[in-house]
Amino acid sequence: MSEAASARSRLAADPAAGIGPLEPMLRAWLPAQRWFAGKGRTITGLRAVSAAELLPPGSTPGLLHLLLDVDGDCYQLLLGIRPSLPPALAPALIGHAEDGPYAGRAVYEALGDPKLAAMLLERLRSPGTLGPLRFDRDPQAPVPAGLVPRPLSGEQTNSSLIYGDSFILKVFRRVGPGVNPDLELPRALAAAGCARVPAPVAWYEAELPGSEPLTLGVLQPYLRGSDDGWQLALRRLGAGEDFTAEAHALGRATSEVHSALADALPTLALGPEQTARLAAGMTARLAATAREVPALRPYEPGLRGAFDALAASRGAGVRAQRIHGDLHLGQTLRTLDGSWSLIDFEGEPARSLADRRRPEPAVRDIAGILRSFDYAARSHRPFAPAWADDCRAAFCEGYARTTGRDPREDPVLLRAYETDKAVYEARYESRHRPDWLHVPMAAIRRLASGTDRGFGRTQPGPGPVARPGPGAGPGPGEGFPALSPHPRPQPPRRPHT
Ligand SMILES: Nc1ncnc2c1ncn2[C@@H]1O[C@H](COP(=O)(O)OP(=O)(O)O)[C@@H](O)[C@H]1O
Ligand SMILES: [Mg+2]
Incomplete structure (x- = not known):
């Protein structure tokens, strides 16, 4: 040798x-x-x-x-x-x-x-x-x-x-x-x-x-010629085009994946104890974020209300299952034949593997996509709130087509998961891209009020619907800098792109 x-x-x-x-x-x-x-x-x-x-x-x-x-x-x-x-x-x-x-x-x-x-x-x-x-x-x-x-x-x-x-x-x-x-x-x-x-x-x-x-x-x-859902959504927004047909189809695709995962891998019914634990985790993340992000503090009691309501629901009828874990438009691909695929099932990289493999309500993924429509609409000038509302509603309708259950029929669960996600986004943006902090903050104002669920006209289910009006607080408008896809060198994984 x-x-x-x-x-x-x-x-x-x-x-x-x-x-x-x-x-x-x-x-x-x-x-x-x-x-x-x-x-x-x-x-x-x-x-x-x-x-x-x-x-x-x-x-x-x-x-x-x-x-x-x-x-x-x-x-x-x-x-x-x-x-x-x-x-x-x-x-x-x-x-x-x-x-x-x-x-x-x-x-x-x-x-x-x-x-x-x-x-x-x-x-x-x-x-x-x-x-x-x-x-x-x-x-x-x-x-x-x-x-x-x-x-x-x-x-x-x-x-x-x-x-x-x-x-x-x-x-x-x-x-x-x-x-x-x-x-x-x-x-x-x-x-x-x-x-x-x-x-x-x-x-x-x-x-x-x-x-x-x-x-x-x-x-x-390799899905040759496919479009990443985030890029496609931005292009449509830029061209002033509707995206609801795609959002509807993506809802169907997501529910097919959830149904298949629930059939293939163990699921469990959430009882009061697990639900309280989930809510406690969300509340703790909120408290930690409020310490770090001053802009969040005025909304903390309202947001906490979302998690208290989750705990009070005692998990009624909710099942936990394996989910995608980090679903947003950037993790979806629309293939040449117009069908949607989901990719990148690693889960949120910051969480431990044991955490990422634990069954959770599928609504966590749904909340991720719904927040992503909001991110897309708010990265467009002028802000297109109706575009996001319509996509969010269409996604839920498409989701219900396969599972028979519209995610909006579980408003407590959905609000809690959307709130948890928006809090995560606020922490991320304040650390890495302060120019984008207004995006989760707009959702935080809506979620803290607990009345407007951001689905626009087609929102079913109980509860009053408050459309954001002139009194709904400051929204992102002309005063905000244009969002650029790479505003900081080497940030960790962005929440939605
Ligand atoms: N099967 C595939 N077909 C076509 N493009 C893909 C496929 N898988 C991943 N990609 C492209 O690669 C990018 C990164 O893949 P992803 O699995 O999300 O990796 P990461 O963990 O680095 O985010 C995707 O955003 C998508 O554009
Ligand atoms: Mg990815």
Whole structure:
């Protein structure tokens, strides 16, 4: 064995020691990555959890798979190794190793190298294990060889590659023990025959001693030519066009997914105790946010009323089930044939995996989409309140078509979840995009009053309907700066886009 090859086998046996020489360059590079949760922070602790070469020793380029513990969070890295980088790969450079098994070599972001991205697809096409990594696939879903990769651009929480415009591979960046719902739920939906979600065709995991497997990547069909629901909604708004037919169809698609999840995975009836716990969680988040966001304080008692009403409902008739967990228009795709698919079932990245996998009322997802229509309408000049109201109503009508139950028939539950979401948005905007704080604040004024539910003319069910009028408090209008899609560099995942 050559000296470098034996150094590499030591690397697999003791990744922590072997990766040592790469540490300084990784410390400098990680905080600049948009998927890195600790952006801007100085890294204090960095430790390799596992290291595996995915190509035979001596291959050029080499492909090194790393799981790194960075200040308590585990990240997945795929590093390319070459003696020198061709100019086209210069933007992917991380640094030059001075020491260790890769001394003198260029170390770079492997997903930016078409050759290595192609190798990764080859690995996914052939199931089996490689060091700590286990590759699996659906034997019924053939993936052709030789598909040309390209990275997906745009701001993302993870890194995605598109292969031949036919498949998309999502490489999870922040990973943890336990199956990722973005693999678990689409697989369960595919097995149940639900076609509203692209079905995983291949995936890979890490199997580490004493730990549940960590989901690392999922390959699924790429819905070519599809429109992201958020972009599509903004385009329609810009053109002064109606979106209710789409909103209605999206309501149907969402309820189909919810019904399939409720059939495929365990559900539970919410009793008074669980309902009180849910309400207490929402109230605590409200209190914490009010401490941080002064603008929220005058509305705190009104908002608390929404959560008190939830607790008082004692969970009557409400079932909890597996849900999407982070549903908004940016997580929906309208395909060329006009049908809607839901994507990105990871849930809210800030929550723990155990939390994200816990059954919850499906209305949480519904509230997410309803808030998203409001966000879209308020990012348009002039603000188009009727557009949002009509979309919100159409979505609920479409939802009721499949399940037989209109979400507006549970006004207490819906108000509580919309309020919880708006509070979350207020915290997010005040931290990262103060220019956008007026968007959740407008909803907060409405929700705190407990009278206007924001569905416009077609609102069914009990309760008075107060349309916002001149006395309804300040609304976002001309005085607000135009909303830009990227107002801050590298904020964490935005609530709706
Ligand atoms: N199956 C797919 N077909 C077409 N585009 C997709 C597909 N899955 C994801 N995308 C595109 O990739 C983007 C990011 O995917 P997503 O799963 O939401 O990742 P993230 O966790 O980074 O938000 C989506 O907004 C969408 O534009
Ligand atoms: Mg997403």
